[in-house]
Amino acid sequence: MHFLPIAFTLLFFLRTPASSVAKDTILAGQALAVNDKLVSKNGRYALGFFNTSSSKPSQDTTNWYLGIWFNTVPKFTSAWVANRDKPIKNTTSPELTISHDGNLVILNRSTKSIIWSTQANNTRNSTIAMLLSSGNLILTDSCNSSEVLWQSFDHPTDTLFPGAKLGWNKLTGLTCRLVSWKNLNDPATGVYYDGLDPSGLNQLVLTPLNSSIPYWSTGVWNGKYFASLPEMTASNPVFTATFVNNDQEKYMTLQVVNSSMVTRNVIDVSGQTKAFIWLDSSQDWTMIYAQPKAQCDVFAICGPFTICTDDAVPHCNCMEGFTITSPKDWDLEDRASGCSRKTPLDCISNKSMSRTTDKFYSVPCVKLPQNTPKVQAAASASECAQVCLNSCSCTAYSFIDGGCSILHNELLNIRFLQCSSTTNFSGETLYLRLSAKDFQRLENNRKRIVIGLAIGTGSSALGLFAVILLALIWRKKRKISERMLDGVQGCNGIIAFRYTYLKRATNKFKDRLGGGSFGSVFKGFIGDSTPIAVKRLDGAYQGEKEFRAEVSSIGAIQHINLVKLVGFCCEGSKRLLVYEHMSNRSLDVHLFPNNSTTLSWTTRYQIALGVARGLAYLHESCRDCIIHCDLKPENILLDDSLIPKVADFGMAKLLGREFSRVLTTMRGTAGYLAPEWISGVAISAKVDVYSYGLMLLEIISGKRNSCAPCSSGGNLDVYFPVHAAHKLLEGDVGCLTDHKLQGDVNLVEVELACKVACWCIQDNELDRPTMAQVVLILEGIVDIRMPSIPRLLEAMTGSPYSCS
Incomplete structure (x- = not known):
């Protein structure tokens, strides 16, 4: 798969998991009930009923699934789900057994009705089901165990087992590909799949289920490795790949170099293909690979009427005039529904009117989707806007370099850029079509900001009001900053401090903690109690816009072993960064x-x-x-x-x-x-x-x-x-x-x-x-x-x- 770049020049080893004595086979007349499980001979995998709300099997949940999970890993992790789109309600008492026709089935014990079946065509009365050490669940003949009548490897869900195939059988038409979960708690069919390129190229692609256009690919196989993944040629890789293309089948398969290593290859809810290694030391999965690396490269990752920002948390935000359609789904990383309008467009709500009252709200510094259609007839921005207004399906337009782009219906894949005069990415301005009501509300918000700034030049009475207002705002900001220093990230991100405040907070930069090639560091306090470290930069010649852009990028980086950026100051030639204070110094x-x-x-x-x-x-x-x-x-x-x-x-x-x-x-x-x-x-x-x-x-x-x-x-x-x-x-x-x-x-x-x-x-x-x-x-x-x-x-x- 795409996890092949994880090539280390060193030899891996991991402790071999202890084997389980639990049975690995279901014979005719036997049944697997809730709280029972099959365990492969090597102890690596288990098969049984589970539910996602509690992340492990129990009897007090709504939806049950039959699946295979990593048995040696204490953190429940599903690897295969039989009935992913047909959950079993807790009103039934499910059991897994061999039916009279030789198929492996899930039965409702109370009604004896079949909930799920292997649906193998050539079954017989002597079939048995077995969970192999590879994680493959097979249906075979007890008299001839080498004859596989059905196998789970032919019906993968979101995880690629070592030795399983991604591709298709040219004789039967069977296609094997990975499909993401719907969300973090729902294994139903999601919106992204990972498999061989259907166009015929010998490469693997990530593609939305509702589209034939891939958003990421491995590059074509050249006989030794995929063209976009030259790292596969490194010695002693974690995974080795085999690509087969003959008269009968075409597929790619992976093998783990060290079979004792517990690995997981999955297409994630995020639309990324990822590889993990289980670490006993941290008792968790450690991600060692992900593609595409930029979250916003994933097709429609945020849903319609959203803007995706790579260097921000969260990545997805609704456009102005829109609100999250399903907050519950967003919490589970299912953003397919995106955002919805707060107020319908006038063109849609009142078609009898000869002239629409809709307005355009500018959204600067964005990247539009590829292949956005151009309208040659529009020679100016005003003509481009009118073309959009003349169509009820038009939701936005952009006019750049003399070209008019018209966007219809749901807006997908709008991406925010860190625009700067020093970069090649100046971005485009998207003119978003809004109802007059929402447009006026946004314009009023802008005016309030302007009026607030102008108050300072007014009468003394208004000036006093401004001082009080600014004091209240500053008090609120100080509380936010104190909360952030305690480890709770404010929704507005890092704080923009005034130089006078930092000068006062550091007692005029008297308590010097140290210094280096970038400047000196001073100790200070926010609210007279929360310590901070203020770095006064030397030789920072960036303009304000560029400096703020870089600070924004730094502020988005969060890790337990990286110093956290709390805020910054950018006034005139002064450039300062505010960090959390480390009591034990360097x-x-x-x-x-x-x-x-x-x-x-x-x-x-x-x-x-x-x-x-x-x-x-x-x-x-x-x-x-x-x-x-x-x-x-x-x-x-x-x-x-x-x-x-x-x-x-x-x-x-x-x-x-x-x-x-x-x-x-x-x-x-x-x-x-x-x-x-x-x-x-x-x-x-x-x-x-x-x-x-x-x-x-x-x-x-x-x-x-x-x-x-x-x-x-x-x-x-x-x-x-x-x-x-x-x-x-x-x-x-x-x-x-x-x-x-x-x-x-x-x-x-x-x-x-x-x-x-x-x-x-x-x-x-x-x-x-x-x-x-x-x-x-x-x-x-x-x-x-x-x-x-x-x-x-x-x-x-x-x-x-x-x-x-």
């Missing part, structure tokens, strides 16, 4: 000599893992790959529980998805720079991996990587990273740990951390792992071979036992 304060505390090995290891998770999120889970460019202990902050938070990531240049590298004039901190950066060539996210490796060695040793005394067969100082690599090869990692720990360390973890660090600082960036791979290694589910000595690093320092 990692270097605790790590290096003269610190007041000593971090235990367990804490250090968790800090290393947390930082890796934060960087992996920046590199792979954001809409744009974000390269930090200045990773070091000073930019790792610790909260009350010593949970690490990566800081200053918003200062780096954003890397667009259409690029794999970026050439930047930014310079990080000496001692943490990758060799390709020092040489002045274009850099990628692997420069962060290199810096992480060097910082990890500092976490292990408790001292800077610069020359420091260490016995190595002589009395010479050594460059620690090179020395660590040699000691790792010699099998002596104990001497590398911080002496303040007095040997109280986990040597297995120390060796693993040293291996990771040495892989991260390899000379060639292609030899370095990604941060997502680093996370899996440190979590203990990935094994890696011994790294080689970084020869370039060794050469730069003269020898493994001397300093440059």
Whole structure:
């Protein structure tokens, strides 16, 4: 499938789940009731009745389903549903059994009526049903178990099992494809499917069920991999693919390289195809792949009359003059119904009128759907508007570069853009058709804003009123900001502070917490009680519009291991960022000599893992790959529980998805720079991996990587990273740990951390792992071979036992 790019250059392993002694077969005359289940011989999968409201089988719910789920995973996760569009009501007492005609059926025990059946044509009286270790439920002959009469692999729902086929049988016409759930709690047929391209091209496509136009594809299979997924050629991938096209069938199938790994490949409710790995350490599924990465690339993801924004939470919002059609469905991520008009159009409500009263409301900076029809007859914006008004089905128009675009009926796939004079994406302005009532309401709102600003220039009485009004507004904003700092995100996003307020909040910037290449950081308080960290930027020359756009992008990034942006200030030449305050300051304060505390090995290891998770999120889970460019202990902050938070990531240049590298004039901190950066060539996210490796060695040793005394067969100082690599090869990692720990360390973890660090600082960036791979290694589910000595690093320092 499309999960093949998850190719790691390292060998995976996972603990093998314990086998279950439960039965895996239903014989003639036997029945499977609620609370019973079949379990495959390897214990991996279970078959039984479940309901989605409680996420596990019980008897007090409305809708029941027969399905297969991951038996070794404590978090109930469905993989196949038999009766997805025909739920069983709790008024029945369902059971699964072999019917008199040899089919596997769900019976209503009270009425003996059939609710669901395998409907195999060539059944016989000697059939049995068996749940295989592959997760395939088969109907077979007890006298000839090699003859499969029916199998669940031929009728997949939203999940692709390893070994199952996506494609079609050219002789029987049977088509196998994945179809998403309707919503998070309803396995009924959803609106997106994943399968072979029906046009005949040898590729996989994601397509809406009600359309034949794909919104994402793998590219054509070239005999070894799909053209758009060259990563499939990497050694030791998580999944390997086979593509078959002969006279009888055409299909693609996946196999997991390590069969003990618990994986899940699914087409999600979001319209994205995703791959997950179950991690015992976090007791949850960890997503390792998703396509398309940008949520707004999914066709009609927000439904009609909505605007989709990639760098915002939530992604979907109703257009002005519209309201959510079904809030309950939206909460379950089913937005197919989109938004509905608050007031009907005049053209529709009163066709007898010769002239409509409808108006157009401008929606700037959007991207229109592809293939929006153009009207050549309209030579101006006013003519374009009139063309729209003349048609009752017209709901909006756009006029740009002399071209008139008319949009009819439901508006789908309208996308908001981060417009800027410095980008190539200026966007279009959509003129949305509204009723006169809704248009007037929106215009009045605009006027209130203008009047509020004008009050300040009026009489003293009005000026006093303005002061009172502004005070009330500011008080409300302060309460919102306090709530956000407590962890509750306000619906209006990050806060725009005035410079005078931040100056007062920081006591005129007197309490300096630290500083770096981007500016100084000062401690302050909101409401005299909630601490904040205010970064005063140096050399920020962006215009206000561009600065606000970048701040908006940074504010949309949320992760437990990333410092949270609370607000900003942009007045004249002043540029400030407001962050949550970290009580335990930065990692270097605790790590290096003269610190007041000593971090235990367990804490250090968790800090290393947390930082890796934060960087992996920046590199792979954001809409744009974000390269930090200045990773070091000073930019790792610790909260009350010593949970690490990566800081200053918003200062780096954003890397667009259409690029794999970026050439930047930014310079990080000496001692943490990758060799390709020092040489002045274009850099990628692997420069962060290199810096992480060097910082990890500092976490292990408790001292800077610069020359420091260490016995190595002589009395010479050594460059620690090179020395660590040699000691790792010699099998002596104990001497590398911080002496303040007095040997109280986990040597297995120390060796693993040293291996990771040495892989991260390899000379060639292609030899370095990604941060997502680093996370899996440190979590203990990935094994890696011994790294080689970084020869370039060794050469730069003269020898493994001397300093440059």
